[in-house]
Amino acid sequence: MxxxxxxxxxxKKVKVNVEDAKTKAISYQCTNCDYxxxxxSSSIQVLREIKEKESPLKIRRKQ
Ligand SMILES: [Zn+2]
Structure with missing residues (x-):
């Protein structure tokens, strides 16, 4: 906890949708104040997905 x-x-554990990322980020929100x-770990995954989308050159493969 x-x-x-x-x-x-x-x-409170809340899953949030982040623009451009497939994975939902897990966030923790206070039930009493605005924290x-x-x-x-989930924010790292989401940031990685956003970065991959922003750099299309990276996914171009050599054949
Ligand atoms: Zn609080």
Missing amino acids: MICPNCKSRL FTFEP
């Missing part, structure tokens, strides 16, 4: 660093309340953070 994740605890809010601001108010020590329980953080919000992304789960590190």
Whole structure:
């Protein structure tokens, strides 16, 4: 269980859609204040997908 660093309340696990990424990012939102953070491993995956989409040269394969 994740605890809010601001108010020590329980953080709610929420899956969020990120533009340009297939994978939903997992975030933690405080039920009491406005604290919000992304789960590190899921944000890395989402950032990777966004980067891949932005650089089409990378997916061009040699035959
Ligand atoms: Zn809080």
